Amino acid sequence: MKTKLTLELEKTLYETCLEAGSIAVEEVTMPDDQGIVDTLSYQHLPDGSDEWRCYELKVTKSDFHSHAKLSFVGNYNYFVLPLSLYQELKDEIPTEIGVLSYQKYDPSQLEAATEPVLAPGYLTVEKKPRFQEITLDQRDLMRHFLYSLAREVRKAKRVETGISQYSTDRLFKELKKRHQHYDIYDPENNFYDRFIDETQTNAVTALQEEIDALNLEIAKLQHQLYEVTSK
Known part of the structure; x- marks a missing residue:
């Protein structure tokens, strides 16, 4: 070394x-x-x-x-x-x-x-x-x-x-090895808690983006339907 x-x-x-x-x-x-x-x-x-x-x-x-x-x-x-x-x-x-x-x-x-x-x-x-x-x-x-x-x-x-070359199974095994460092009194410094929080936040953000896109499509269809029926 x-x-x-x-x-x-x-x-x-x-x-x-x-x-x-x-x-x-x-x-x-x-x-x-x-x-x-x-x-x-x-x-x-x-x-x-x-x-x-x-x-x-x-x-x-x-x-x-x-x-x-x-x-x-x-x-x-x-x-x-x-x-x-x-x-x-x-x-x-x-x-x-x-x-x-x-x-x-x-x-x-x-x-x-x-x-x-x-x-x-x-x-x-x-x-x-x-x-x-x-x-x-x-x-x-x-x-x-x-x-x-x-x-x-x-x-x-x-x-x-980086870690993208490793399989999900390999990454999971490596994360399990770090479980001994989990600190129940200081969850903000734990990788697991941060990972779950970020994953959930990303999932919510992705779902919200899908909902916004769907609402936009619905608004467009409603506008088109209104134009057709108003003629």
């Missing part, structure tokens, strides 16, 4: 890549047992070349010092760290690896913003990376990149469709 801070770094990095004109995706499995890149970005440059950037996100010392494989396979490779962690670890960063430090916006910054703020914080380039040639087959790299993008699209579509 990702921590709240890790999610903040991910969101901020994603928005930063978009602003730079790159396409970014998280958790890209590399070919040839090269591990998993936390975030991989791709950009087709004006000179016709392709540029790949790899980002490894670390939020604690133990995370930084873990034995997990670092998949620095891009043209430019970075650590993305909270500013305080970078200040502790800056002497341990390899020469060729860049660093982006993360700082969260404070409330006063958010209040002063004149445009919608899409990220919880901002990134600062603390150390620039050195360029390196891609050693992987770029066709394999692109395939894995696209597989990961497709995965994120599937996840987004599932969120968009």
Whole structure:
């Protein structure tokens, strides 16, 4: 499970890549047992070349010092760290690896913003990376990149469709599991009571709309009958 801070770094990095004109995706499995890149970005440059950037996100010392494989396979490779962690670890960063430090916006910054703020914080380039040639087959790299993008699209579509993809029986079983949280002393906060109230209200509204429509039809027929009989 990702921590709240890790999610903040991910969101901020994603928005930063978009602003730079790159396409970014998280958790890209590399070919040839090269591990998993936390975030991989791709950009087709004006000179016709392709540029790949790899980002490894670390939020604690133990995370930084873990034995997990670092998949620095891009043209430019970075650590993305909270500013305080970078200040502790800056002497341990390899020469060729860049660093982006993360700082969260404070409330006063958010209040002063004149445009919608899409990220919880901002990134600062603390150390620039050195360029390196891609050693992987770029066709394999692109395939894995696209597989990961497709995965994120599937996840987004599932969120968009929401609970509509589940059967009524499945939904009923899930609701029954929540029965233990029913509070007889505070019915306004109970899902069941709200659901029944809204269902009944919707049913009454629908019936009233039907009655209004029928009354309108009756009025039209009565008017037509009056016109016929009055001639």
